[in-house]
Amino acid sequence: MTSTLSASRHAAPAATASRAVARRRLACGIAAGPVFLAAGVAQGVARDGFGFSRNALSQLALGEGGWAQTVNFLLAGTLLVMGAVGLRQVLGGTPGGTVGPVLIGVFGASFWAAAVFPADAGAGFPAGAPDATVMSSHGAVHMAAGMAGYLALCAALVVLAGSFAIRGHQGWAVASRLVPVAVLAGFAASAVSVLAFTAGAGLGLLWLTAVTTRLAFEPVNR
16 A cells, blocks of 8 residues: 555656646647748738748748748757647547657648758749749658658648547647648649648648647647
8 A cells, every 4th residue: 555655646746747748848838830831921011022922931041141041940840740749649540640640740740851951943033043944853842741741741630630639629639620621722822822722731730839839728648
C-alpha cells in the first residue's frame, strides 16, 4: 500500500511535466500559421514590385531581402514539426493519433524544402527580373514540395476529423473535412488567380492553428 502511494506521488509530477512539455510544443504549432502569414504579408507590402494579385508569397524569398522569407520558411517548418510532436503526445493511442501528426510533420518538412529550393522569378517580381520562360530545377522542387506538403496537410485534417468525431466534436469534424476541399479548390484555381491559391494555402494554415488550439485542451495521453 505504501509503495503504491509513493509511486502515485512520483507519477503525478511526471504527468504534469509531460502535459507542460506537450502544450509548449502545441503552442509552436498554434503559432506557425499566423507567424508565417503575418511575416509574408508584411514583406509583400514592403517589397517593391510585389503584388498579392499576381505573386505568390514564396517569391518573396527572391532578390534583395529574400533572406527574410527564407528564414520565415525555416521557422514555420520548425514550428509545425514541433506542433506535430505535441499533437502526437495529445493523441497518442487514439485513432489517427499517429498518422495525423506524422502527416503534419511532412507538411512542416515541406517548408524546409521550400526554403532550400526557392521558387522562380515571374510576374514582375523581383522588380526588374525577367520572367522565367522554363521552370528551373529548384523551382520544380519548390512546387513539388509545396504540393506534397499541402496534400499531407489535407490528409491530416481528414484524419483529425475522425478524432474529433470520436470525441463528440461533430462541428469540428465536419469543418475539418470541408477545409481540405476549399484548400484544393484554391490550388486548382491558381492558374486563373494567384489570390485563390494564396487564400487556399492560408486557410489550410489557419485551420491547422484552430485544430491545434482545440486539441491543446484535450487530456495528454502520454
